[in-house]
Amino acid sequence: MRSPTEVETQARRARVTRSALQTGFPVVPISRLAERESWRKEVNRPLYHIHKWWATRLGSVFRAIVLGTLADERVNTWDQFYELHNFHDKVVLDPFMGSGTTLGEAAKLGANVVGADINPVSTFLVQQALTRVSADELRRALHYLEETVAPQIQMYYQTPDRVTGEMVPVLYYFWVKEVETPTGEHIALFDRYVFSQHAYPKKHPSAQILCPACWHVFGGRYDLTAVVCPSCDYEFNPQIGPVRGAHVVDSTGVRYRIKDLLPKGRPPRHRMYAMLVRRATGEKSYWSISPADEALYAAAAHRLEQETLPLPTMPVRSGHNTDQARGYHYYYWRDFFNARQLLTLGLLLRGILSYDELQVQEQLLCLFSSTLEFNNMFCSFKGEGTGAVRHMFSHHILKPERTPLENSVWGSEKSSGTFMSLFESRLLKAKAYLDNPFELALADGADSSRGTARATVSCNRPLNTTVVSTWDALQRQPHSALVLNADSRCLPIPDRSVDAVVTDPPYFDFVHYSELSDFFFAWLAPVLRNRYPYFARQDSSDSGEVQHVEPLTFSQQLEGVFTECRRVLRDEGVMAFTFHHSRADGWAAVYQAVINAGFVVVKAYPVHGELRGASPKSGTKDPISLDAVLVCVKRSMVDSVGTSEGAVMSAVTDYQKELESAGMQLSSADHFVIMASQYLVDLQGRQVPMATIITELSRGQSHMAGSLTTNIRVE
Incomplete structure (x- = not known):
């Protein structure tokens, strides 16, 4: 005989309507749009670029993800991408809010939002980004400083x-x-002694040269190998x-x-x-x-x-x-x-x-x-x-x-x-975006790979989001944002109160955000620590950071946050996050965090995530331009993911062909992102040792040079 709990769970499953993100995602149109956005992120999504943050994700991608988590399976996400939405009865959580991309995109769709980050610089910049201050008030303050x-x-x-x-x-x-x-x-x-030249020197060959003998500055071609200083007659090779x-x-x-x-x-x-x-x-x-x-x-x-x-x-x-x-x-x-x-x-x-x-x-x-x-x-x-x-x-x-x-x-x-140029190009444009939060579109004939033919669409209400500090205030205030400086393993949010979790976790490996954000913290903390307790620290680090070079430790840190996400997420809700990595142990670490937290990866979609030519990617031998959107649901809500090795590997080939047919250039690392993400779906939530996952993904990665459609077996 089935227990009452089993009967209740099955009845709940029967009532649940799946989200649009569980049934499909417009990989190609969103990738083309995202590639265009990535050329000038600070122009195309100014709200998230009033201040430096690392690995800021693309707003067009996250709009599509959030829309897919909140809409039901009858909705075609791309058909609805430029429509006006009002998910006023929904709450979206981002436990790693960073620059606030999830919060802004969910708020534009009408949802209430909760963002948490353990880093004080992140918390401060998101608060300032979402706070409405008129251009007139800002210009008065600028005039005061000018005087x-x-x-x-x-x-x-x-x-x-x-x-x-x-x-x-x-x-x-x-x-x-x-x-x-x-x-x-x-x-x-x-x-070399050519210290200034054009970004396209073959078209514009004039350059500036320094004489190492008398330190005189003079003009010449960027590629000259023998010059005579017009000031002291010293002859030298400016290339050496x-x-x-x-x-x-x-x-x-x-x-x-x-x-x-x-x-x-x-x-x-x-x-x-x-x-x-x-x-x-x-x-x-x-x-x-x-x-x-x-x-x-x-x-x-x-x-x-x-x-x-x-x-x-x-x-x-x-x-x-x-x-x-x-x-x-x-x-x-x-x-x-x-x-x-x-x-x-x-x-x-x-x-x-x-x-x-x-x-x-x-x-x-x-x-x-x-x-x-x-x-x-x-x-x-x-x-x-x-x-x-x-x-x-x-x-x-x-x-x-x-x-x-x-x-x-x-x-x-x-x-x-400079302070003046950033006032105009960053701060004022971010505030103007709150009044008219436009969406980027590709005009007819646009070449997304070259960043041409920019068009915008106004399909959102003004962002009149009120920044609040407690859950109760979020419930009382329509269109509000609860912005927290908090360890996301322990959030001040009730059980089963959030409709969707959408995030981009910190990068597994050597990029430690707090080591870098200390540069800003060192200036801000002395003047803000009496206003905000989170600035009353020795530095911007915290023992609860999810950041480690060792995969098992990173997985355990991430598991703590995902476990808390499971607690606050409604049973029928979706947790979706973006991830990419060039190594198998990164994917294994993420998978272990997901399943140990009580989730199952049910879908994975490749999507453009970053401009290939961006620093530091430009110096990478095999740069990654794709992210994987990993779609997770609570284990209690599924009997089986229902995929097979053949179906998943077929999806790998289909995504590769689909993206390349659309004109996207994929590196071997991009192919690995597609393969590894589909492999996590193929595991169907099974408890598989990290070592096994690493071995299987490494084997598949090593075979990709010969065949990009890789057979991966699951033991």
Whole structure:
């Protein structure tokens, strides 16, 4: 005889209508749309880019996922993608909210949202992104800063015009690290003396060259191998500098390891060697550094010693993402900035803190923190014809830059990565998006792979989302967002209260978000710890972080969060998350977390997840551009997934052909993402040892070079 519990469970299953995501997903149209979005994410989804966060997922993909979790199986997700929706009676949870993509996309569909992140920087930036502040209020605050602070900053970013003598603004200063040999020779760490060229040099061959003898700046072709300095007649090959990889060669030909020449206990010396200015005519010119420019920098350094400013004092803790910087003796976060940057950033922060309206002030604090990414001595020059500043997080590790670029902190709306330009391009556009949360569309004839023919569709109500701090407030307030700084293994949410869980878990392996976010935390925590308890920490890390290089530990950490998701998720609800990894142990770790938490993977869909040319992917031999959308339901709600090895492997082939026929270029790592995700479905929720999963996936991966349709057996 069946127990009452079994009878009740079967009756509940019979009543449940499956979600649209359990029956299908528009892989090709969403991937084409997502590929287009990925070219300019900050333009196409500005709400999630007012501040740096890592692995920010694509809004178009998450709109489709959320819609698929909330709509029933009778709905075609793509047919409904551009329709107005109002899931006012639904609640969507993201336990790893990051930059808030899930929250924004679910709110646009009319749902109430809950976002939790253990990282204080994430919590703060999502709160600020969802908070409505009018453009007029923000412009009033900017005008206040223009009157009180901007002149103090701009005076340190100017130089006499070399022709007219009038003062003109400096856009960028070019610096180079120097080391000293045991014989007393100072060597500037150039690998070549062409320091500025166009992003497409064959079409635009003009470049800027530095003379290593007299440090004069002059123009020439980017590919010249022999030049004569017009200032001192020194003849040299501008393609060859003293740096050879990790080594440097002195004037006598002696070779040294660069790290062996670093000064003890402090970062290397820097030398300023060139600048890019905007003249009164609007023309941009490259000039050498004059004694007046060196005196201006010295004046900034002297004033820094006299001022009392809210500057960071926090040390850089040891970790995989920080040890390369520490290896160059960057032991404190303030070491990442030169004296002029510390002075002007400190003046700007002090000015923001003097603004009386706290809600507006915190929007500007978020913007200030975002500005830090482009104004430090780990930035570099990208070249002409593109955004000039390569920000410090172009690598997942904090890599010391041998030829750093100093940006102009205040700047203008036409500059790159300055407070003014980010105010216009990031903050105001994010607030405008709340009023008109548009969707990206591909115009007729658009080539998504080249980012052309952008079109937008207005199919959402304005985002009048109220940010609340308790579950009770979420229940009382329509269209609200509960934003939590919390360990997602223990959420202040009742049992079976959430309709869907949609998320993107932290990356398994070496990318530790909190090691990187400490860069922002070091500036924000001292000024916000009395307002927000989550900033009253030693750093931005927490013992509850889901982040580890060891797969079993990572799996156990993730299992704790997924177990809590199962508790708060309604029985008929869906948990969907995106994942990709190039190694079998990453997939095995995720699968174990899912099944040990009481879920079963019932579907997996490949979808475009990231621009292949984006840093740091561009330097990867076999980059991944696909994510897998893994669809999970509670084990108690299914008898069997009902798939077979043949059906799943057929799906692998079908997805590969479907995506490639649509014009998407897939790497072998992308093929592995498709194969590995379908394999997790094929396991049908069985308890399989991690070692077995790793062996089977590794075997399949090794055979992919010969055949992309891989037979994988399940023991």
